[in-house]
Amino acid sequence: MLDKLFNPQSVAVVGATPKEGKVGHIVLKNIISQFTGEVYAVNPSYTEVLGVKCYPSVLDIPYEVDLAVIVVPARAVLDVLEQCGKKGVHNVVVISAGFKETGREGALLEAKLTEICRKYGINLVGPNCLGMINTHAQLNATFSKITPPKGNIAFLSQSGAFILAVIDWAISSNFGFSKIVSLGNKAVLDECDFMEYLASDDETDVIMLYLEGVRDGRRFIEVARRVSRKKPVVVMKSGRTEAGARAASSHTGSLAGSFAAFKAAFQQCGVVQADTIEELFDFSLILSNIQNIEKGIAIVTNSGGPGVMAADAVETFGLELARFERETIEKLKRALPPEASIYNPVDVIGDADADRFGIAARIISEDRNVGAIIAILTPTARIDFEKATDYVTGISKPVVTCFMGGESVLPAVEKLKKHRIVNFFDPVRAVKSLSAVKTYGKTKKETYQESAQFEVDKEVVRDIINEARKRGAKIVGVEGLRVLEAYGINVAPYGLARTADEAVEIADRIGYPVAMKVVSPDIIHKSDVGCVKLNVGKDEVKRTFFEIITRAENYMSNARIDGVLVQRMIEGGKEVIVGMKRDPQFGPLLMFGMGGIYVEVFKDVSFRIAPISKKDALGMIKSVKAYKILKGVRGEKMSDIESIVDVLLRISQLSLDFPDILEMDVNPIKVFEKGCCAIDFRMVIDTSKEV
């Protein structure tokens, strides 16, 4: 669907001008300097611009136009777009600024723009963007004065200025791109549309993404998951900390979602995350050449120090050093002088020439336990880098090099690049990049599991929500335990007592000791005002009932009191917490953590976005540090992990079934050797809607 956008036969530049320095001049110049298809200028003031025939309007062009690039002032864009629609131009890039990013009025203008596109079925890039580039079609439809080298990495960026910087840098670093798109305000096309297109673009091996926010979180996950099964998507997201997020929302009109949601989303859809620009480049580059590492890392070096750095980093970044087969060690022993280190990392020592180094590299590459090789060379007098390169390029396994130096290693590095081998000065960067490859390789192989669907009783939940709304209550407390029961989650036995006698009756039925809590929509912090009593024995139930009611009335004379919840006290077990917060961009963000101090002090929690699969749920549980406690420390038996997985899946379903639930806390849930049971519950509902 976007093919003509990237590969047009004809392009019109609307707002083209002969005035140097103007965007309408640079864009036209960029296009005609390389593009081999038809080019038309549009501007009522001229009949010709830069030697290109100029028409008063798009409608006046007597030929078919595949792509229009609009650079007229914002207020004139709607008219031009309408004309494009009428003319049958289906692909438009709006470079002009002055839309959503400028405030309310701009946002209205942008909404109209979107409407026109919908009416005519126009694929629109922007507005408020730098434009787009397809190096393979010799098309530079941006106002960047320079065009980056051709390559196999596509780059989508929410910041146009960042693209300028990247292109400038790419030229001096000979870093090649297939396509570059400045996303702008994403009025019509967004990162998802382009990812979809690029997934089946033969000229693109890796999709590199700079994001400040996403327009539709759920779609992002769905698309990115599909695309990253085909080729790597590397993403850098800024606006992640509180300070950053403030900057993001004051800069673009996009809403910077909480980073927890983004992180969870990226992880769930198998996108490779970069924390810095450097990582964005490094990971994209290496993934454009290597997409999987099956086994351990082998290091060969002519210098111990950098070899040690690499070995250190291998451990730090969760990779493994390969353990050589005996045969390999024998071969290395025969090939290397006695002072050399024949174990991994292999140190051919400082007096090695390229042959000794190369032979060692080949020997280790033949080892069955080796999945990838890091070949490190410092510029000693005896090393001929180009000769070493010939050895390295002959290796059939994934390899990265650390040819450490400046000018003197450049020719070798260029040669390596031709063989799709990436060179790093810093061994740590090399290892970190390999670890990104490993992460990607794993997700690529994973098959996506659909989430389970349980039989539940939605009616009960709907009633509770409606009931709360009728009362104008935003928060539903323990009285909402029925929500959990309706979704098949085990709750510690309880009952709602309206009278002291009822309380005794319930307690007798469920067993002692019991916990007793006031049920009132008006009293939020029940413990603080003495309206929660634990470990109540048989003789104390009646007295406690009256005590709680009295305290509640003392606290707030007109409080609505629905009664007192009587719940069986549950001994033993480990406390965990399961929660949900609806993220504005991604929807229900589920949380898991070990209860109490681990959540409060260590913030040791994990997140995923619903719906989650069984595997996701297990991943959530295993990724908290306190997981060891569930596995059992000091000889304890393992807790029933499966039962928590079940709760997570049911809460996931509940979150999706009821968008009106904004937040939930099932806290604590007690987990035992067999089974688990929810003790307390709380949810926040959206009261803005009608009952």
Added chain:
Amino acid sequence: MLDKLFNPQSVAVVGATPKEGKVGHIVLKNIISQFTGEVYAVNPSYTEVLGVKCYPSVLDIPYEVDLAVIVVPARAVLDVLEQCGKKGVHNVVVISAGFKETGREGALLEAKLTEICRKYGINLVGPNCLGMINTHAQLNATFSKITPPKGNIAFLSQSGAFILAVIDWAISSNFGFSKIVSLGNKAVLDECDFMEYLASDDETDVIMLYLEGVRDGRRFIEVARRVSRKKPVVVMKSGRTEAGARAASSHTGSLAGSFAAFKAAFQQCGVVQADTIEELFDFSLILSNIQNIEKGIAIVTNSGGPGVMAADAVETFGLELARFERETIEKLKRALPPEASIYNPVDVIGDADADRFGIAARIISEDRNVGAIIAILTPTARIDFEKATDYVTGISKPVVTCFMGGESVLPAVEKLKKHRIVNFFDPVRAVKSLSAVKTYGKTKKETYQESAQFEVDKEVVRDIINEARKRGAKIVGVEGLRVLEAYGINVAPYGLARTADEAVEIADRIGYPVAMKVVSPDIIHKSDVGCVKLNVGKDEVKRTFFEIITRAENYMSNARIDGVLVQRMIEGGKEVIVGMKRDPQFGPLLMFGMGGIYVEVFKDVSFRIAPISKKDALGMIKSVKAYKILKGVRGEKMSDIESIVDVLLRISQLSLDFPDILEMDVNPIKVFEKGCCAIDFRMVIDTSKEV
């Protein structure tokens, strides 16, 4: 003392040769190509080498020789050194390899070398090294074919090959050095000697250090602490993880200490730690220009995206965004268009020219809350980088730039460099570097506190150790609680009962309930064999005594049983652990952590090397994550932190007083609102020595 080494009037190259490619040729060539003092060659086979007069031996040189560079084979080095000694040459660089790094024989050779140096008072660099460079004296006494640019950073490296890589890179990056020393095997001079010298070297502003190990940990701390009060010391230590450490010990003869000890040492002496080569360069470079940041960071950018990245990183790396004064905001409002963001980060937006950007930069630099500025520019059509540079260089506060691009920003970057302003492409790297500056600035101001000295009873400890040795016991258990008492540490009341009646007597005296444990040097895991009983009441003491003794005898019929320890059970309080492990390089490594799960599951502990000051002890306690628990969560009162500080200081003193104690665990210590009290103790002693 090393002045003549770095600034000799005359240099002799022993082993100089006309054979191209040989080390003895390259070294001589390097020296004569730049050095303006006298140069002599030494080699019995020639009368002249490279136009330099050649003598059969050093003794034959009729002039004074300030520095000899030795490149003869290892076996000949001792003779040459002896001759140097006789000739009165006090500074020698031994480039030759074949010493400690090759094994036992080489180590013996190296020991003799050290002996000769001691005899004649020779300052020796190496052996097994690349040599050394003093750019300011035009002296390149290495076999590197190239000489790095002149600058204000000194570089000491334990890896010669790494120096080669760094020099090669430095030339293309125009990164300047004052002095470079390849430390080699450090037979005589080590990193400490050079740090001492460089501390008062006017040509050196920053000392950059690549280490694989240190020779004398205690001296390192002492020297580095002193030196880093004068100028920054930036260190990268490799061989830190287990995998890395294996590589290190197979590579050099140096012992790679556990990284925990290194980390503690670096922190205590105020050395700036770099985790990667990139950080080593970045931190050194920025610290050679900026050495302190007093207030918040202000960001000014012409592009929102990178501004957000920087703002994100400011939070991530523990810096703070400056909050602008109202006056600043007013000034920015007047100077910038309405679409600009006038809050920090200031976004002058994409259509800004150098003037708008520069004026904004100046305005924020005048704000009293701003400590340093990050000036970010992407290469838009309207930005003139060199003009922007003029604004930036006029700012009186510390500033770093992110002029993002390749070729097109180079002239501006060179100009910035002349004004000692560092440019980074990646805003994250800029921020990380500033955070290193802030860390250094803080430590530089800190005055070193001597550790406290307590009155203690050493005799008791000596007796316990001797007693254990006599019995051949490596481990001293609860019976060693007296060690703690002798050092003034409060212990839960206890007594050693030899009979059941004694047990009752003790329990009656100290109060119920009590804990009872067997005291036996032969039974290590007392709980596992049922020889520990907790919560013993008055009526159960006698029976429990016999039960414990019986179980002990059943476990090991010939176990030596000293009796049963009866100790008062201590209710409540928080459990902490204080420990010590003697590190081979740094001595007593003290540990602090919250007891139980926090140590076992979360490994949430902190380390320092004894002796520690009160401030160090407090730092240890505050740097564990679980510190919040000591401060009190959920409305609890704060635990008595001072009392733990006291225990740490006393254990520090104990560790230093008795080098025979190899390891100690005071675990648990119970801390209360007021005071604390040790419950259990265990130490490992060195039994290799005589009683």
